[in-house]
Amino acid sequence: MIRITELRLPIDHPPEAVEAAILQRLKIRSQDLIQTEVFKRSYDARKTATLAFIYTVDVSVKDEEAVLAKFTNDIHIRPSPDTSYHFLAQASALKAPDFLRPVVIGFGPCGIFAALLLAQMGFKPIVLERGKKVRERTQDTWGLWRKHVLNPESNVQFGEGGAGTFSDGKLYSQIKDPKFYGRKVIHEFVKAGAPAEITYVAKPHIGTFRLVGVVEKMRQEIIELGGEIRFSQKVIGFDIENEQIQGVKIEGHEDLKADHVVLALGHSARDTFAALHEAGVFMEAKPFSVGFRIEHPQSLIDKARLGPHAGNTLIGAADYKLVHHAKNGRTVYSFCMCPGGTVVAATSEPNRVVTNGMSQYSRNERNANAGIVVGITPEDYPGGPLAGIDFQREIESKAFELGGRTYEAPGQLVGDFLEGKPSIEFGSVIPSYQPGVHLTDLAASLPAYAIEAIREAIPAFEKQIPGFSMKDAVLTGVETRTSSPLRITRGPKLQSLNIKGLYPAGEGAGYAGGILSAGVDGIKVAEAVALDYLAS
Structure with missing residues (x-):
């Protein structure tokens, strides 16, 4: 088969446009095209006004050798690689x-x-x-x-x-x-x-x-x-x-x-x-990360990432990936971003609170959520291979206490978090976490260096996603199980x-x-x- 890369089509193209573009690209007639298989489809959102799908397709054609010969200098038309899986062994050979x-x-x-x-x-x-x-x-x-x-x-x-x-x-x-x-x-x-x-x-x-x-x-x-x-x-x-x-x-x-x-x-x-x-x-012991879940209206993320194409069902709910290197040497980044999803209770031990994110296939819930987490290393929790577990447990137990000891999670509005004062009532963003969110001051839930880094990162993320630091956005604690601590x-x-x-x-x-x-x-x-x- 032949692989064609960088095949661009308007975001709202009809299904038959893919085959037409292939015929035009290869300069062949429709009767010479035997089979088409889409290998990859992405979209280019760098210029939201001209949003387009970008295809990689594998095609089978008559006289494949002659077609390839016409495009020997075209890096976007090449023989398709073998992407099938091949077993290395069988028990019958024992x-x-x-x-x-x-x-x-x-x-x-x-x-x-x-x-x-x-x-x-x-x-x-x-x-x-x-x-x-x-x-x-x-x-x-x-x-x-x-x-x-x-x-x-x-x-x-x-x-x-x-x-x-x-x-x-x-x-x-x-x-x-x-x-x-x-x-x-x-x-x-x-x-x-x-x-x-x-x-x-x-x-x-x-x-x-x-x-x-x-x-x-x-x-x-x-x-x-x-x-x-x-x-x-x-x-x-x-x-x-x-x-x-x-x-x-x-x-x-x-x-x-x-x-x-x-x-x-x-x-x-x-x-x-x-x-x-x-x-x-x-x-x-190995590095991992700790932090909070942050929730915004999904419509805000869609508008910031997709511009005039926000809400287009062909694209779906927008996501994001953010990184900030804080002045105190810590790296803050978004983790496991869930478009149109919910924040979920993810503890496995009694009297501890852990959060995670979840979405259904439709990704059509009101809020977007993601972990906003800070990288830590074994130097932050010395004591051997299992020390990271003790570090996690201490944070999760503190979150349980701050949440009212009922498995509700401690939460805080972003505006209050940045100003360093406890939250009293929710604004326009209602958190999705069940069994519930107890408003408080999250500063006590994580080490001071993590709080300092996150407070610096959120306004920095605003420059990439307008509205990211909106006062009514909600932080829910804590996210501790980003990866294994060992x-x-x-x-x-x-x-x-x-x-x-x-x-x-x-x-x-x-x-x-x-x-x-x-x-x-x-x-x-x-x-x-x-x-x-x-x-x-």
Whole structure:
């Protein structure tokens, strides 16, 4: 096939205009065009008055060699690269067919794709998930949002689908992906029922409610291929002998023997991190970020980003990405921006408050929200690999107190936050966080250097998005789980540095950030597990 890049069309073009533009670009007749597939579509908003879609398309034509010969000097017309996924191994090639089945701990995006790939390669994995099936955990999650009742083992963080289920379902990442693992992730989502457009739009997303059905279908495929998904099975210990994993200990169940274990824990499995540390698994503290969620009217963001095209249904709700380097040396940036979404309660531990952002596929809620967070390093929380967890817990406990000790979140109007005075009543922006927002002074919720940096950053962001520092915008605290506070370091074969057969993976191990990168890492680790089986 031939790939054409930088094919520009007006934002309101009719569907048939894509084929017409291809014919014109390649200087061929319609009967010479065999097949067209959109590989990518984005829009150029740098000049909002002339907003346009920019396409990358793959086409099949008659006499492809002759067509390419006409454009040898055109960098935008080239042979299409092979973006299909190719399995590296199959269990059928094993010399000893009676192998111990691989174990995957955790069934979030990383665990799902690690298990799915292992199943597709014939290794029949066993998945241990501490939480419940996705629909059951959804009910438990609503129990916190609507009734102030937290289930520590079934919530936004724990359960089938992982934390990504209660998010925007964003499937874009800045990872380098020369082997097109990301395409594999996206195609598996589509196969499981996600909208087909996620294969080509520039910033694909699925949305929370759609993710539920997608995750269920992926689980069913793993089972049909011989895998097992065991819910409500919490790993509490590890059997390690001679620097080799021998099995795992499960609360309320018999120990499970295993010599290949994937740690797809997610960033909030704090008790499992402690068990690994106690077992002597090498890990180290790493940087992460803390801050607040900020909410504005989505219409304000649309107008600032899209100008006269604000509200265009072909484009949808606008997003943003902001960075500010503060005078005190801290970096403040927007995190996990959710257009037309809601701020959600995301704690997994009693008497603590944590926020996150979520959107449905439609992205049509009144407010836009994003984390406004400050980068911190292990120098800010000295004390070893688990010190970052203690740092997070201290902030989350303080937020619980400031919110009134009812799982309501502490909040403050942006105008009051910048002036350093507590808020008393909401203005034009009504926060979306459930079970509710308790107005207060957020200055006590984070370290002074973080408050100072955020107070400097918000007016700076105003220069990029007019209205960003509007007085009635709402800050809701706290955002602490931007990424794992530690890394379970691994070597070149993706195994733990000091424990053979243990494969740290995804966000919890410090090797991913978001659904797409976590899924990609799950694939890479599954390949490493399969190759190790074949080598033994």
